[in-house]
Amino acid sequence: MKLSYFPGCSLDGTAKEYGLSTRAACQRLGLELMEIPDWNCCGASSGHSTSYLLGHALAARNLILAEKQGLDLVVSCAACFARFKRTDIVLKKNAELDKKMEEIMGTSYKGDFKIRHLLDVICNVVGLDTIRKKVSNPLKGLRLVPYYGCVIVRPHEVTQFDNEEQPQAMDNLVEAIGAECLSWSDKTECCGASLSLTRVDIVKKLAEVIVDEGKEAGAQAIITACPLCQANLDMRYGEDGLPVFYFTELLGLALGIDGKTWLDRHITDPLPLLSSLNLMKGE
């Protein structure tokens, strides 16, 4: 299956492990990711924080380019996904924005395609049954808490994905790849997002609360679906934190892929944990 793909800026930078594991896992699942040619930053969060129209225009350019590909769009970053969903709605309603974008880009926008987060595609398009069949290295003995963060699931009228307060997609995926999913209270708490660079004190406090809750629940690691969530929990906790995985990293590992190229990029090293459970046996 072919999909238009928007990686977002961080997947080539701080979240390189998300980008690499996404490519590898999708290939194994038969998803062909066609990167939007010449895509730009979606504008989150400085675009929409400072100018309503600029925020939507930056996202709109990508949607117009994606529409030219004639495929449904899959987005890996939570913030990019949320901006695209919002802009898709606004671009269809706001004549000023639509007209100006048509002038700049030379094409009009119809928005006749689906925009989905990668987690949604993996769980609901590929499907958990298919994944269960393809798992060759079930992650037995690995106890995880699923951390969804904010804007993948809320607000529902924008994201149209899962439950806002008690999402289940990643929980089910964790079970499908053979790991143990623990219930906890911080599934959809906020990590402080981009305040990480400007108000480190706030983000440290939020990361501490979330990671400590994970430990309290008995988790050995946290599984996420957002570059900022992963970065903040991995980097802002301090010395004795929990490893924080992207769901694609663990999916890839369970599908039998050698994950060393991405797993050795974490700040809190996950390799001792994975080795102790004898899970590093991909090709």
Added chain:
Amino acid sequence: MKVITITKTGEAEAVDPGFAELVQQKSGKELRQCYHCLKCSAGCPISFAMDWTPNQIIRMVQLGLKERVLSSSTIWLCASCETCFTRCPNEVDLPAIMDTLKEIAIRNGIKSQQAVIQIFHRVFLNCIREYGRLHELSLLASLKVLTLNLFEDMGLGMKMFNKGKINLLPTRIENIHELDAIFRAFGESKRSKI
């Protein structure tokens, strides 16, 4: 929780009775239905660091206390996590309203104690205008120079570099002129008075 006083001793604060209407019109979001149940403020993960709670900002907009709202820290600290909007019984879209308030503050040159966050947004957007994509090292370097905060996170930065998470050189998108056209049409330089 701090109490909102309408007048300070001996000096009346300017009240703009049209402010709520302006914010509603610019954001396209209704805020008069807010009856201050405080669900937003109770659920806000960052309210502990704010000078006014989210519902107090809405209340002050309703009252027309424009200057206090626009110079508050709260509007800049909102992380757009959408918890408040998700739980609001009256569907008041607080994150969108916070964005509108930030936009009005910027376009009118109003400062707050969160100057670093304002600088962050400017530097971030300059980077997007220059390259089309975020180059994290350029962003960090500019932010550190402009905020004179050179050494915080140096150790973490080195770790990230060693893990191959930092690209030294930025890449520029091919059709950067389209981004320039977008910034010309919608960017900060297009000022509008309150």
